[in-house]
Amino acid sequence: MGNKRIRKNPVRPMRISDIARLAGVSNATVSRVINGFSTVNEDIAQRVRDIIKEVGYVPSQTARSLSLGASQTIGVVVPDLSNPMYHEVLRGVHRAAAADGYRVLVADTLEDPQGEAAVALDIRHRTDALVLIAPRMTRPELLALLMRVHPAAVINRTTGENAVVARVDYEAGIQTLAEHLRTLGHSRIAFLSGPEQSRSNQDRQRGLEQYRASHPDVEIVEIPTGSGFDDGHRSWEAVRDAGASAVMAFNDLVALGLIGRLAEEGIRVPEDISVAGFDNIPFAQYSSPALTTMAVDLGEVGASAWRDLRQEIEGAERREPSVFAPVLRVRASTGPYSARVEL
Amino acid sequence: MGNKRIRKNPVRPMRISDIARLAGVSNATVSRVINGFSTVNEDIAQRVRDIIKEVGYVPSQTARSLSLGASQTIGVVVPDLSNPMYHEVLRGVHRAAAADGYRVLVADTLEDPQGEAAVALDIRHRTDALVLIAPRMTRPELLALLMRVHPAAVINRTTGENAVVARVDYEAGIQTLAEHLRTLGHSRIAFLSGPEQSRSNQDRQRGLEQYRASHPDVEIVEIPTGSGFDDGHRSWEAVRDAGASAVMAFNDLVALGLIGRLAEEGIRVPEDISVAGFDNIPFAQYSSPALTTMAVDLGEVGASAWRDLRQEIEGAERREPSVFAPVLRVRASTGPYSARVEL
DNA sequence: GTGAAAGCGCTAACAG
DNA sequence: CTGTTAGCGCTTTCAC
Numbered sequence: 052m053g054n055k056r057i058r059k060n061p062v063r064p065m066r067i068s069d070i071a072r073l074a075g076v077s078n079a080t081v082s083r084v085i086n087g088f089s090t091v092n093e094d095i096a097q098r099v100r101d102i103i104k105e106v107g108y109v110p111s112q113t114a115r116s117l118s119l120g121a122s123q124t125i126g127v128v129v130p131d132l133s134n135p136m137y138h139e140v141l142r143g144v145h146r147a148a149a150a151d152g153y154r155v156l157v158a159d160t161l162e163d164p165q166g167e168a169a170v171a172l173d174i175r176h177r178t179d180a181l182v183l184i185a186p187r188m189t190r191p192e193l194l195a196l197l198m199r200v201h202p203a204a205v206i207n208r209t210t211g212e213n214a215v216v217a218r219v220d221y222e223a224g225i226q227t228l229a230e231h232l233r234t235l236g237h238s239r240i241a242f243l244s245g246p247e248q249s250r251s252n253q254d255r256q257r258g259l260e261q262y263r264a265s266h267p268d269v270e271i272v273e274i275p276t277g278s279g280f281d282d283g284h285r286s287w288e289a290v291r292d293a294g295a296s297a298v299m300a301f302n303d304l305v306a307l308g309l310i311g312r313l314a315e316e317g318i319r320v321p322e323d324i325s326v327a328g329f330d331n332i333p334f335a336q337y338s339s340p341a342l343t344t345m346a347v348d349l350g351e352v353g354a355s356a357w358r359d360l361r362q363e364i365e366g367a368e369r370r371e372p373s374v375f376a377p378v379l380r381v382r383a384s385t386g387p388y389s390a391r392v393e394l
Numbered sequence: 395m396g397n398k399r400i401r402k403n404p405v406r407p408m409r410i411s412d413i414a415r416l417a418g419v420s421n422a423t424v425s426r427v428i429n430g431f432s433t434v435n436e437d438i439a440q441r442v443r444d445i446i447k448e449v450g451y452v453p454s455q456t457a458r459s460l461s462l463g464a465s466q467t468i469g470v471v472v473p474d475l476s477n478p479m480y481h482e483v484l485r486g487v488h489r490a491a492a493a494d495g496y497r498v499l500v501a502d503t504l505e506d507p508q509g510e511a512a513v514a515l516d517i518r519h520r521t522d523a524l525v526l527i528a529p530r531m532t533r534p535e536l537l538a539l540l541m542r543v544h545p546a547a548v549i550n551r552t553t554g555e556n557a558v559v560a561r562v563d564y565e566a567g568i569q570t571l572a573e574h575l576r577t578l579g580h581s582r583i584a585f586l587s588g589p590e591q592s593r594s595n596q597d598r599q600r601g602l603e604q605y606r607a608s609h610p611d612v613e614i615v616e617i618p619t620g621s622g623f624d625d626g627h628r629s630w631e632a633v634r635d636a637g638a639s640a641v642m643a644f645n646d647l648v649a650l651g652l653i654g655r656l657a658e659e660g661i662r663v664p665e666d667i668s669v670a671g672f673d674n675i676p677f678a679q680y681s682s683p684a685l686t687t688m689a690v691d692l693g694e695v696g697a698s699a700w701r702d703l704r705q706e707i708e709g710a711e712r713r714e715p716s717v718f719a720p721v722l723r724v725r726a727s728t729g730p731y732s733a734r735v736e737l
Numbered sequence: 738g739t740g741a742a743a744g745c746g747c748t749a750a751c752a753g
Numbered sequence: 754c755t756g757t758t759a760g761c762g763c764t765t766t767c768a769c
Contacts, residue, residue, distance in 0.1 A: 109518075116520075117457055154517070155501070161492065337650065
């Protein structure tokens with residue numbers, strides 16, 4: 052490059068005006084080339100492109116966003132980035148949005164319901180739209196927030212008119228599972244319930260309430276348990292005392308914990324007792340026996356949220372909430388009822 | 395508010411000038427109040443604050459970033475957002491950065507090595523720094539990229555001088571594990587290797603090379619296997635043919651797959667054969683028998699990357715790479731060698 | 738203590 | 754087809 056040392060200073064990134072100067076054209080022309088406006092003389096365009104590539108220029112997304120009033124980026128607010136369930140949803144959103152040329156900004160609220168709204172507002176102000184995954188805040192807070200962050204999608208919470216909604220129908224799911232067990236001949240079924248505050252647990256309870264009403268012939272006894280492997284492991288005495296021939300665990304982890312305990316106790320699954328989980332975690336198919344469970348395509352929930360949200364960004368009319376019913380995966384851990392010796 | 399209808403139009407967010415007008419002051423004053431400059435008359439400041447709260451004004455982060463030349467945001471580039479391993483690292487980075495008032499922008503490259511650099515560059519231009527988790531691109535590409543995205547941290551890849559590095563010492567880890575088995579009396583050990591291109595697999599292989607050199611008394615036979623549960627499940631014949639009394643699996647999933655198969659075959663673990671995993675996935679402690687494995691605190695790796703990166707952002711000198719050695723978790727799946735009947 | 742004005746890097750009319 | 758100019762919303766000198 053002759054005597055003009057072109058020193059790439061990493062501290063001071065290239066700007067559009069640098070390119071313009073180097074190419075001997077105006078900023079506007081460079082901008083047009085970058086954005087693929089065909090109205091530029093091909094020779095000039097090529098020269099600009101060459102220079103851009105040569106110096107490795109990348110436009111400032113910040114400036115671009117400010118100027119355009121849009122960032123081609125959406126924000127996703129997650130209560131807990133360490134929870135695999137949210138990951139699946141997140142990934143679904145991410146892939147779907149990426150396919151449409153959108154980037155994703157993820158913010159973890161670290162399970163702090165207080166900070167949720169602030170985080171959401173902040174992130175919304177750098178993005179074009181928001182996805183809230185299972186927000187923890189109270190309903191009034193949520194509604195107030197939604198007024199101000201439109202367009203937004205909410206996953207696994209119901210809202211009024213102000214947001215796109217995608218959610219899993221846990222109510223229906225647990226009933227599907229109960230019905231599966233009833234069909235197998237079980238008439239006394241234990242439900243190992245999860246954390247009390249958990250919304251999805253409440254949904255399951257509501258579903259079972261309905262099921263009891265429509266099936267007076269089957270008894271469903273609720274045993275407060277928890278959401279972890281250990282909780283399931285510890286639940287054995289209560290299950291035994293309940294005299295149930297089949298168990299629906301709050302989730303797969305609980306089911307697996309119980310199954311582990313049953314193995315230790317020498318109780319056969321499903322011959323002596325049937326055990327079913329919920330969520331269909333990857334491991335469910337590898338346990339022994341393989342676990343019957345309810346599968347939810349969380350990725351699809353996320354993708355759906357994005358699709359509806361995108362419509363919203365483009366100004367389409369509000370869609371109905373998308374509701375996803377879990378589907379039954381029958382595997383080896385549930386079987387027909389058979390009278391058995393006292394445990 | 396008299397006859398001046400203040401209609402909150404969700405389409406047109408509040409700007410600083412709106413607040414200024416409402417408070418009867420200048421933009422500059424509002425800005426000063428927001429940023430906590432003490433030079434503002436307390437009465438005015440209070441009035442401004444009240445109005446901000448009342449109308450729910452939140453400054454545009456985009457404009458702020460452009461003006462300040464900094465966004466208080468870092469970008470994290472992940473090869474695959476669905477991989478739990480990366481999640482742990484991501485979470486470590488996230489928590490540590492959040493504690494320092496930084497937000498995190500996550501970009502998934504969807505395992506596309508081609509697009510990686512572009513994604514990194516783009517995201518870097520909306521953020522103050524970059525974290526690359528286990529980038530897939532070639533070394534020359536990586537080095538070239540790092541020149542242009544400084545400051546950056548790289549996880550699980552070595553680099554030259556241009557980035558902070560945090561990595562897991564798989565070489566040492568696998569040797570620790572081999573030594574554990576040798577101490578138990580095993581002298582013929584199988585290593586179920588993972589994907590060939592996997593860098594961490596290559597690290598393990600290199601570690602075993604060293605181990606062989608320093609321990610001629612133990613034979614380590616490598617069996618190309620894979621990284622999934624099924625791969626482990628399928629590996630049984632090869633393991634048997636190798637005549638090994640102990641197995642080191644590429645990771646926990648593979649180990650668990652093999653253990654499942656062994657159960658089917660009626661082979662006892664660890665009485666007949668010892669099996670060890672790698673990674674210490676949450677499930678490792680719940681399998682039966684509980685899995686001996688190498689634990690890596692991935693969250694800490696991420697947190698460390700952030701700490702060093704932060705120094706870098708603040709202009710401190712380059713730190714040495716942070717290297718994390720996996721630690722041995724002895725559980726029930728490995729035991730002393732005992733001669734046994736031919737399998 | 739407060740306001741006016743310039744500027745962060747880019748895009749988009751509007752002229753020519 | 755290309756350049757000039759006026760913002761995008763905020764921060765920050767520099768005067769007052």
